[in-house]
Amino acid sequence: MKLLNRILFLSLLLFSTFFHTNLNEIITAKFRVRQNFVNKNDTYRRLWSVEKRAKPFCVMECSRDIECASVLYNNVTKICQGHSVTLGNPAVAFDEPNTQYFVQTFGERYIGDSCVTTADCWTINTECRQGLCQCIPGYSFSPKTHECKVCVQYDDRNFMEVIGQYIIRENAEEFFSVTLEECRHLCLNRTTYLCVTFEFAYPEICAIQNMTKLDMPDKWYDSGGLQSTSHFQRDCA
Numbered sequence: 001m002k003l004l005n006r007i008l009f010l011s012l013l014l015f016s017t018f019f020h021t022n023l024n025e026i027i028t029a030k031f032r033v034r035q036n037f038v039n040k041n042d043t044y045r046r047l048w049s050v051e052k053r054a055k056p057f058c059v060m061e062c063s064r065d066i067e068c069a070s071v072l073y074n075n076v077t078k079i080c081q082g083h084s085v086t087l088g089n090p091a092v093a094f095d096e097p098n099t100q101y102f103v104q105t106f107g108e109r110y111i112g113d114s115c116v117t118t119a120d121c122w123t124i125n126t127e128c129r130q131g132l133c134q135c136i137p138g139y140s141f142s143p144k145t146h147e148c149k150v151c152v153q154y155d156d157r158n159f160m161e162v163i164g165q166y167i168i169r170e171n172a173e174e175f176f177s178v179t180l181e182e183c184r185h186l187c188l189n190r191t192t193y194l195c196v197t198f199e200f201a202y203p204e205i206c207a208i209q210n211m212t213k214l215d216m217p218d219k220w221y222d223s224g225g226l227q228s229t230s231h232f233q234r235d236c237a
C-alpha cells in the first residue's frame, strides 16, 4: 500500500512538472509579454471573457482559439479576455489594475498593432492608418485566416471602421435619425441584397451598400481622416 502511494505521488509530481513545463513552453514559444497594456483594459474586438485560475491557463485558452491574437489576464479577478486583434493603442484603453497582456506570435505587427508607416504592418493587405495596422479599404478582416481579403462568406457581426473615407453616392438605401448600432443592424438584416459596407455620418445618417471599394475604386473619397463620416467594411466569416 505504501509503495503504491509513493508511486502515485511520484507520478503525480512528474505529471504536474511535465504539465507546467509544457504550459510555460507554450507561453514563451507562442506568446510575447507586452508592457504597454500592463494595468490596462480595452474591450475592442473582444472574443470572450472567462475565468482562469492562473496565467498559463489563460494563455492556453487563447492558443486554442484560431481567432485569438492576444489576451489580457487579470491576476486578481482571474478574468481572461481574448481578442481577435492586437491591442496597439493604450491611450484609448482604460485603467484596470492587475492586468497583464500577452500577444501570440502571429499577433506581432498584426491588425490593431501600433505602427508609424505601412512597412510596420506585416499582415497581407494592411496599411498604417491613424497609427494602427488596419485592412486596406476594399479588403475585409478575416480573423480565422489572419489576413485582410475578399470574403467568400461574410461574418454576421463585425465591421472594420475606416475613418474619414467613403464610397460616393452608391448607396442601396439610406436611413436618417439612427444610431451607429442601429445602422450596423440595418446592414446585417438586409434581405433583398447583401450588405457588405455601410457609411455612417455622425451622429445619425446611415447609408448602406452592396459593394466594396474594390467594386467602385473611382468613387472613393478620402478626406485624410478629417471628415465626420466613416466607412465600415464587413468582416469575413
Ligand SMILES: *[C@@H]1O[C@H](CO)[C@@H](O)[C@H](O)[C@H]1NC(C)=O
Pocket: 041, 042, 043, 049, 072, 073, 074, 077, 079, 080, 081, 096, 099
Ligand atoms: C475589462 O473591462 C470589461 C468591461 O468593464 C470587464 O467586463 C472585463 O472583465 C475587464 N477585463 C479584465 C481582463 O479585467
Ligand SMILES: *[C@@H]1O[C@H](CO)[C@@H](O)[C@H](O)[C@H]1NC(C)=O
Pocket: 038, 039, 075, 097, 098, 099, 100
Ligand atoms: C499581477 O499583475 C501585476 C501587473 O498588473 C504584476 O505586477 C504582478 O506581479 C502580478 N502578480 C502575480 C502574482 O503574477
Ligand SMILES: *[C@@H]1O[C@H](CO)[C@@H](O)[C@H](O)[C@H]1NC(C)=O
Pocket: 181, 182, 183, 185, 186, 189
Ligand atoms: C433590422 O435592424 C433594425 C435596426 O436595429 C431594427 O429596427 C429592425 O427591426 C430589424 N429588422 C429585422 C427584420 O430584423
Ligand SMILES: *[C@@H]1O[C@H](CO)[C@@H](O)[C@H](O)[C@H]1NC(C)=O
Pocket: 172, 193, 210, 211, 212, 215
Ligand atoms: C449592387 O446592387 C445593384 C442594384 O441592384 C446592382 O446593379 C449591382 O450589381 C450590385 N453590386 C454588387 C457588387 O453586388
